[in-house]
Amino acid sequence: MIALVSGILGFFACAPVGIAGFVYGRRALAACAAGTASNPVMARWGHRLGIVCLIFLGIAGVTALFSLGFVMVLALSGAA
Structure with a gap:
Protein backbone atom coordinates (compact mmCIF):
# COMPACT_ATOMS: atom_id res chain seq x y z
CA MET A 1 0.00 0.00 0.00
CA ILE A 2 2.84 2.39 0.84
CA ALA A 3 4.43 1.70 -2.54
CA ALA A 20 10.04 5.71 -1.91
CA GLY A 21 7.48 4.16 -4.26
CA PHE A 22 10.29 2.48 -6.16
CA VAL A 23 11.99 1.16 -3.01
CA ASN A 39 -1.33 -8.08 -3.26
CA PRO A 40 1.35 -7.94 -5.96
CA VAL A 41 -0.73 -5.62 -8.17
CA MET A 42 -0.39 -2.61 -5.84
CA ALA A 43 3.30 -3.35 -5.36
CA ARG A 44 3.87 -3.62 -9.10
CA TRP A 45 2.09 -0.31 -9.82
CA GLY A 46 3.93 1.46 -7.00
CA HIS A 47 7.21 0.18 -8.39
CA ARG A 48 6.33 1.23 -11.93
CA LEU A 49 5.22 4.71 -10.87
CA GLY A 50 8.46 5.01 -8.90
CA ILE A 51 10.42 4.19 -12.06
CA VAL A 52 8.50 6.86 -13.99
CA CYS A 53 9.25 9.39 -11.23
CA LEU A 54 12.95 8.50 -11.38
CA ILE A 55 12.92 9.05 -15.14
CA PHE A 56 11.25 12.44 -14.64
CA LEU A 57 13.84 13.36 -12.01
CA GLY A 58 16.65 12.37 -14.37
CA ILE A 59 15.24 14.46 -17.19
CA ALA A 60 14.76 17.42 -14.83
CA GLY A 61 18.31 17.06 -13.54
CA VAL A 62 19.85 16.94 -17.01
CA THR A 63 17.74 19.92 -18.08
CA ALA A 64 18.84 21.88 -15.01
CA LEU A 65 22.51 21.10 -15.70
CA PHE A 66 22.23 22.19 -19.33
CA SER A 67 20.40 25.36 -18.31
CA LEU A 68 23.02 26.16 -15.70
CA GLY A 69 25.77 25.55 -18.25
CA PHE A 70 24.04 27.81 -20.76
CA VAL A 71 23.70 30.58 -18.18
CA MET A 72 27.37 30.21 -17.23
CA VAL A 73 28.43 30.48 -20.87
CA LEU A 74 26.32 33.60 -21.32
CA ALA A 75 27.70 35.15 -18.15
CA LEU A 76 31.31 34.44 -19.09
CA SER A 77 30.89 35.69 -22.64
CA GLY A 78 29.60 39.06 -21.45
CA ALA A 79 26.14 38.70 -22.96
CA ALA A 80 23.07 39.59 -20.89
Missing part, protein backbone atom coordinates in the same frame (compact mmCIF):
# COMPACT_ATOMS: atom_id res chain seq x y z
CA LEU A 4 1.29 2.63 -4.45
CA VAL A 5 0.56 5.76 -2.40
CA SER A 6 4.16 7.00 -2.69
CA GLY A 7 4.20 6.25 -6.41
CA ILE A 8 0.99 8.20 -6.98
CA LEU A 9 2.17 11.13 -4.83
CA GLY A 10 5.49 11.12 -6.62
CA PHE A 11 3.84 11.08 -10.02
CA PHE A 12 1.29 13.82 -9.37
CA ALA A 13 2.78 16.01 -6.64
CA CYS A 14 6.44 15.62 -5.72
CA ALA A 15 8.73 13.47 -7.83
CA PRO A 16 11.30 12.72 -5.07
CA VAL A 17 8.57 10.87 -3.15
CA GLY A 18 8.51 8.48 -6.12
CA ILE A 19 11.86 7.12 -4.93
CA TYR A 24 8.83 0.01 -1.23
CA GLY A 25 7.46 -1.47 -4.44
CA ARG A 26 10.60 -3.53 -4.86
CA ARG A 27 10.38 -4.73 -1.25
CA ALA A 28 6.70 -5.57 -1.61
CA LEU A 29 7.34 -7.53 -4.82
CA ALA A 30 10.00 -9.54 -3.01
CA ALA A 31 7.57 -10.15 -0.14
CA CYS A 32 4.92 -11.33 -2.62
CA ALA A 33 7.40 -13.70 -4.21
CA ALA A 34 8.28 -15.06 -0.76
CA GLY A 35 4.61 -15.53 0.06
CA THR A 36 4.44 -13.07 2.96
CA ALA A 37 2.42 -10.41 1.09
CA SER A 38 -0.83 -10.91 -0.75
Whole structure:
Protein backbone atom coordinates (compact mmCIF):
# COMPACT_ATOMS: atom_id res chain seq x y z
CA MET A 1 0.00 0.00 0.00
CA ILE A 2 2.84 2.39 0.84
CA ALA A 3 4.43 1.70 -2.54
CA LEU A 4 1.29 2.63 -4.45
CA VAL A 5 0.56 5.76 -2.40
CA SER A 6 4.16 7.00 -2.69
CA GLY A 7 4.20 6.25 -6.41
CA ILE A 8 0.99 8.20 -6.98
CA LEU A 9 2.17 11.13 -4.83
CA GLY A 10 5.49 11.12 -6.62
CA PHE A 11 3.84 11.08 -10.02
CA PHE A 12 1.29 13.82 -9.37
CA ALA A 13 2.78 16.01 -6.64
CA CYS A 14 6.44 15.62 -5.72
CA ALA A 15 8.73 13.47 -7.83
CA PRO A 16 11.30 12.72 -5.07
CA VAL A 17 8.57 10.87 -3.15
CA GLY A 18 8.51 8.48 -6.12
CA ILE A 19 11.86 7.12 -4.93
CA ALA A 20 10.04 5.71 -1.91
CA GLY A 21 7.48 4.16 -4.26
CA PHE A 22 10.29 2.48 -6.16
CA VAL A 23 11.99 1.16 -3.01
CA TYR A 24 8.83 0.01 -1.23
CA GLY A 25 7.46 -1.47 -4.44
CA ARG A 26 10.60 -3.53 -4.86
CA ARG A 27 10.38 -4.73 -1.25
CA ALA A 28 6.70 -5.57 -1.61
CA LEU A 29 7.34 -7.53 -4.82
CA ALA A 30 10.00 -9.54 -3.01
CA ALA A 31 7.57 -10.15 -0.14
CA CYS A 32 4.92 -11.33 -2.62
CA ALA A 33 7.40 -13.70 -4.21
CA ALA A 34 8.28 -15.06 -0.76
CA GLY A 35 4.61 -15.53 0.06
CA THR A 36 4.44 -13.07 2.96
CA ALA A 37 2.42 -10.41 1.09
CA SER A 38 -0.83 -10.91 -0.75
CA ASN A 39 -1.33 -8.08 -3.26
CA PRO A 40 1.35 -7.94 -5.96
CA VAL A 41 -0.73 -5.62 -8.17
CA MET A 42 -0.39 -2.61 -5.84
CA ALA A 43 3.30 -3.35 -5.36
CA ARG A 44 3.87 -3.62 -9.10
CA TRP A 45 2.09 -0.31 -9.82
CA GLY A 46 3.93 1.46 -7.00
CA HIS A 47 7.21 0.18 -8.39
CA ARG A 48 6.33 1.23 -11.93
CA LEU A 49 5.22 4.71 -10.87
CA GLY A 50 8.46 5.01 -8.90
CA ILE A 51 10.42 4.19 -12.06
CA VAL A 52 8.50 6.86 -13.99
CA CYS A 53 9.25 9.39 -11.23
CA LEU A 54 12.95 8.50 -11.38
CA ILE A 55 12.92 9.05 -15.14
CA PHE A 56 11.25 12.44 -14.64
CA LEU A 57 13.84 13.36 -12.01
CA GLY A 58 16.65 12.37 -14.37
CA ILE A 59 15.24 14.46 -17.19
CA ALA A 60 14.76 17.42 -14.83
CA GLY A 61 18.31 17.06 -13.54
CA VAL A 62 19.85 16.94 -17.01
CA THR A 63 17.74 19.92 -18.08
CA ALA A 64 18.84 21.88 -15.01
CA LEU A 65 22.51 21.10 -15.70
CA PHE A 66 22.23 22.19 -19.33
CA SER A 67 20.40 25.36 -18.31
CA LEU A 68 23.02 26.16 -15.70
CA GLY A 69 25.77 25.55 -18.25
CA PHE A 70 24.04 27.81 -20.76
CA VAL A 71 23.70 30.58 -18.18
CA MET A 72 27.37 30.21 -17.23
CA VAL A 73 28.43 30.48 -20.87
CA LEU A 74 26.32 33.60 -21.32
CA ALA A 75 27.70 35.15 -18.15
CA LEU A 76 31.31 34.44 -19.09
CA SER A 77 30.89 35.69 -22.64
CA GLY A 78 29.60 39.06 -21.45
CA ALA A 79 26.14 38.70 -22.96
CA ALA A 80 23.07 39.59 -20.89
